[in-house]
Each structure stands twice: as structure tokens, then as C-alpha cells.
Amino acid sequence: MLSNHFERLSAVLKRYCALWQYVPFAHSTPPWLHTYRELGDALFALPPASLNLLLNNDDQAENWIAPFLPDLVALQDDWLSTPAPVTNALPFWLTNGIKGRKLSQITAFTAQLPSSPNHWLEWCAGKGHLGRAALFGPVHQVSSIEWQQSLCESGQRLAERHHCQQNFIHADVLQDDVSNYVHQQCGVMALHACGQLHMQLLFMAKQQKVPAVLVCPCCYHLIRDEQYTGMSQLAQQQQLTLSKLDLKLPLQQIVTTGARGQRLRDTELLWRLSFSHYVSLLTEKQVYTPLPNFAKSLLTHSYEDFCRWACAEKSIPFDASLLLDSLALGETQRQGLARMELVRQRFRKPLEYWLILDRALFLQEAGYQVDVMRFCDFSITPRNLLIKAHLAN
Numbered sequence: 001m002l003s004n005h006f007e008r009l010s011a012v013l014k015r016y017c018a019l020w021q022y023v024p025f026a027h028s029t030p031p032w033l034h035t036y037r038e039l040g041d042a043l044f045a046l047p048p049a050s051l052n053l054l055l056n057n058d059d060q061a062e063n064w065i066a067p068f069l070p071d072l073v074a075l076q077d078d079w080l081s082t083p084a085p086v087t088n089a090l091p092f093w094l095t096n097g098i099k100g101r102k103l104s105q106i107t108a109f110t111a112q113l114p115s116s117p118n119h120w121l122e123w124c125a126g127k128g129h130l131g132r133a134a135l136f137g138p139v140h141q142v143s144s145i146e147w148q149q150s151l152c153e154s155g156q157r158l159a160e161r162h163h164c165q166q167n168f169i170h171a172d173v174l175q176d177d178v179s180n181y182v183h184q185q186c187g188v189m190a191l192h193a194c195g196q197l198h199m200q201l202l203f204m205a206k207q208q209k210v211p212a213v214l215v216c217p218c219c220y221h222l223i224r225d226e227q228y229t230g231m232s233q234l235a236q237q238q239q240l241t242l243s244k245l246d247l248k249l250p251l252q253q254i255v256t257t258g259a260r261g262q263r264l265r266d267t268e269l270l271w272r273l274s275f276s277h278y279v280s281l282l283t284e285k286q287v288y289t290p291l292p293n294f295a296k297s298l299l300t301h302s303y304e305d306f307c308r309w310a311c312a313e314k315s316i317p318f319d320a321s322l323l324l325d326s327l328a329l330g331e332t333q334r335q336g337l338a339r340m341e342l343v344r345q346r347f348r349k350p351l352e353y354w355l356i357l358d359r360a361l362f363l364q365e366a367g368y369q370v371d372v373m374r375f376c377d378f379s380i381t382p383r384n385l386l387i388k389a390h391l392a393n
């Protein structure tokens with residue numbers, strides 16, 4: 001039962017909140033060290049190479065932490081349903097202009113569409129690729145709602161070119177009254193609609209008693225309020241307080257970008273941290289100095305070049321004598337952060353499951369029959385959890 005899994009997740013997330021509900025950046029050592037001594041000893045005994053390996057491999061990291069937090073690792077995902085297999089490919093002319101991974105997401109998503117109803121509303125549609133693809137499955141008519149006028153226009157042109165029964169509605173789903181479009185004759189679907197956007201859809205689906213719902217959430221932290229309020233009654237009883245920062249955790253998985261990508265990411269973090277120490281050494285004030293985005297080609301130069309650029313950016317003097325010390329301090333901090341993240345990241349999946357189950361339970365409490373599934377592989381998108389629900393009679 002979904003509610004049993006949810007309660008188990010709640011208990012573990014609350015029990016270990018000290019291990020994940022904090023800002024690693026604000027600490028030089030993990031704030032939980034005194035409470036979890038054995039875990040801390042093992043964490044700090046890890047040689048840098050092993051640490052790096054574990055940070056890049058979730059399965060190995062889970063095995064490593066299991067002796068210290070067995071009840072965390074025992075949380076299974078056997079409550080997930082099996083998705084319907086992807087059988088039919090889309091006609092090639094329809095897929096022009098849809099990038100590879102997005103296309104795989106769309107074909108996997110549309111394979112989960114039920115045989116009824118045959119009219120669907122596509123929420124936060126972009127150019128409506130998903131909606132058009134759905135018309136090559138069991139769906140006869142799609143309305144696609146999107147707030148960017150230019151995307152609506154492009155999508156409508158594509159629909160007309162391909163003779164698709166798809167109409168675009170230009171609206172802001174958080175500001176405009178769109179309740180007319182969410183109704184009892186129409187299923188609703190959303191692929192990668194951010195926090196408040198998909199939550200709004202679920203609230204409206206319940207209110208308007210829509211017959212079927214297919215939602216793949218993303219960006220849980222993009223919500224209106226500073227703190228998360230559980231959607232389901234069960235979540236509201238759990239007393240698990242989640243800030244926007246907590247809600248970002250599920251999105252912080254390291255997506256493998258190859259050895260070069262990983263090297264650049266590591267260098268960027270090291271140099272950003274080191275430059276902040278440079279400023280502290282220069283000004284004798286301990287504050288973190290953030291830097292704006294920059295061309296990644298800068299990372300293939302030297303730390304000195306990076307510092308010169310950063311000094312110009314912040315209008316502060318360049319002092320070559322601070323380079324070595326700031327780099328050493330940056331490296332120490334980077335290692336510390338990596339160790340904290342190795343533990344914190346183990347709560348990423350449980351927290352995402354908690355959030356998705358909250359949505360699923362919200363629908364269940366409203367009379368829907370609900371399945372949650374991993375509709376495509378993690379390598380296609382890390383946000384690969386799909387809620388599939390239909391209103392039980």
C-alpha cells in the first residue's frame with residue numbers, strides 16, 4: 001500500500017533529519033558528527049579516490065552506508081508499478097525537431113496513456129510535442145496549454161502542418177482562470193511541469209473530477225511558499241518540515257557527463273571555493289563570495305587566470321601571493337563538502353519518493369486509483385517518475 005511506504009519513508013526522513021536538512025556550505029565539518037560517530041569516522045577515513053568513486057556511484061554509496069543506516073537502505077522501491085512497454089514508434093516526420101532524449105521521454109510517456117478518455121489536456125506544453133505524439137496513440141484530441149505565446153504559435157503551426165487535432169491555449173495556469181479546460185470529459189497530462197505548476201494541475205484535477213491524470217513532476221522546489229505544505233492529508237500529519245533548499249535535494253544527483261565533464265565540474269567547484277578564500281585572505285573577512293556564470297573554457301586555463309578574471313569581475317586587486325594559500329583552503333573545503341554530500345545524497349531518493357507519494361496519496365484520497373512508475377530509464381531523464389491515476393467509479 002502506498003500509504004504504508006509513505007509512512008515508513010516519513011519515519012526515516014524524520015529520524016535522520018540531522019544528516020540531510022542543513023546547508024553543507026555553511027559548515028566546515030558535518031554538524032552531525034557527535035551524534036553519528038561511527039559514520040563520521042568511516043567518512044573521514046575514506047581516501048579521496050574512494051570518496052570520488054562513491055560520489056559517482058549511487059549503488060556503491062548505498063552499500064557503503066548500509067551498516068550505519070540499515071533502515072534507510074532497507075527502504076525498497078517495490079511499490080513502484082511496472083510501466084507498459086513502449087511498442088509503437090512515432091512517424092519520423094512528426095519527430096523532426098525533437099531532440100533525442102526528449103523524444104525517448106515522449107514515446108515512453110505516451111505508451112502509458114490509457115484507452116480512455118480520448119480528449120486530453122496537455123499542461124505546460126511547450127511546443128506540444130507530447131500532445132502531438134499522443135494523437136498517434138489512443139488519443140483523438142489534445143488541447144495544449146502554455147504561457148509562452150511564441151511556443152503556442154510554433155506548436156499550432158506544427159499541429160496544422162501535420163493535420164493534428166491539437167489546439168493551443170495561451171494562458172498562465174497560475175494566474176488565469178483555466179478551470180474551463182480542466183473538466184470531466186478530459187484527461188490531463190504533464191511532462192516535466194515544475195513544482196507549483198503540476199501541483200496546481202493536481203488541485204484542479206481533483207476539484208473538477210477529471211477522469212484520468214498522467215503527471216511527471218520536476219523541480220519540486222519551485223513553489224509559491226517558502227515552506228512546503230504536504231498535498232495529502234497523510235503528509236500534513238507527518239510533521240516533516242521541508243524548506244525550498246530541502247526540496248532541491250532530489251534534483252542534485254550527479255548526472256554522468258564523462259570524465260572530462262566531471263573534471264571540469266570538480267575544477268569549477270574548487271576554483272569557486274578557492275577564490276572565495278582568496279577574498280577572505282585579502283579582506284580578512286570570512287564571507288562566501290559568489291561568482292556569476294562564466295564560459296567553461298576559462299576552466300581549461302590556470303587558477304591564476306581564473307583569479308585574475310574573478311578579481312576584475314568583483315573589482316578587487318589581484319595579489320599573486322595569495323594564490324597558493326587560497327587554493328589549499330579551497331581544496332580542504334571541497335573535500336569536506338564532498339564528504340558531507342556523500343551522506344546527504346543518500347536521502348535524495350527517499351525524499352523524492354516521499355514527494356511523489358504525497359502527490360499520489362492526494363489523488364488517492366480524492367477517489368483516484370493511482371500507480372507510480374519509473375516510465376523511462378534514468379539515463380534518459382533523472383526525473384523519470386510518473387503518476388498515473390484514474391477516477392475510480
Ligand SMILES: C[S@@+](CC[C@H](N)C(=O)[O-])C[C@H]1O[C@@H](n2cnc3c(N)ncnc32)[C@H](O)[C@@H]1O
Pocket residue numbers: 102123124125126127130145146147148151171172173174175190191192193194197
Ligand atoms: C520544463 S518545460 C516542459 C515543456 C514540455 N512539457 C516538455 O516536457 O518538453 C515547462 C513549460 O511550462 C511552461 N510554463 C511555465 N510557467 C507556466 C505558467 N505559469 N503557465 C503555463 N505554462 C507555463 C514553460 O513556458 C515551459 O514551456
